[in-house]
Each structure stands twice: as C-alpha cells, then as structure tokens.
Amino acid sequence: MSRDPALKRPGSKLARKFRRRFRVPYPLFLLLLEELQSDTDGGWDNKDATGLEGRKVPLEIKLLAALRALGRGEVFDTLAEISFVSEDTLLRLFFHKWTLQ
Numbered sequence: 001m002s003r004d005p006a007l008k009r010p011g012s013k014l015a016r017k018f019r020r021r022f023r024v025p026y027p028l029f030l031l032l033l034e035e036l037q038s039d040t041d042g043g044w045d046n047k048d049a050t051g052l053e054g055r056k057v058p059l060e061i062k063l064l065a066a067l068r069a070l071g072r073g074e075v076f077d078t079l080a081e082i083s084f085v086s087e088d089t090l091l092r093l094f095f096h097k098w099t100l101q
Helices: 013-022 026-038 059-072 076-083 087-099
Strands: none
Touching: 013 026, 013 059, 026 059, 059 076, 059 087, 076 087
16 A cells, blocks of 8 residues: 555545545655654664564554554554564554653
8 A cells, every 4th residue: 555656645545545544644654654763762673672683573564553553443453463563562562652752
C-alpha cells in the first residue's frame, strides 16, 4: 500500500482507505515517521534488555500498528498476527515508549 503513488493524492480511494485504517492522513504518518527516525535519543533501535541487537522490525510497521491500536482499538494479539511482529515488541518496546514520550 505504501508504495502506491495514489496514496499521496488526498481524496484518492487508497488515501481514504489509509485514513480509515490508521485514523491519520498519509502525510501526517510520514511526518510522524520522519520525527521518529530523526530522534536519535529516543532509543528506537532494536536492542533487547541485555543490549543485544534484536530482529530488525521496520519502524514503519511499529508506527502503523500503534496508530491502528490507538485509532481503532485493535488488540495487540491481532496486530502481532497480521504484522508478524511479537506483541512484546509492538506493545512494550514501542507502543508504551512512543505514547509516553
């Protein structure tokens, strides 16, 4: 979906679907993503509690899952199932950190 140029056209069918699913327009999503990527002190790396590098989960996936949880009340079990990312990574390692920042 994110590779389709129609997503960048406000009012297009795909842009409306994105906004319905994630409750933010695509340009706002890009702005949030850019802010997270530029925040070097935010600790958005994939290190676990022991300091070892974990499996690299794209920041875009984590942010989309968080937006879906906030916007639609989606449960993290479902988000983990559709994104193939563990609940722990989505919930504890990203969602709580991002929303409490």
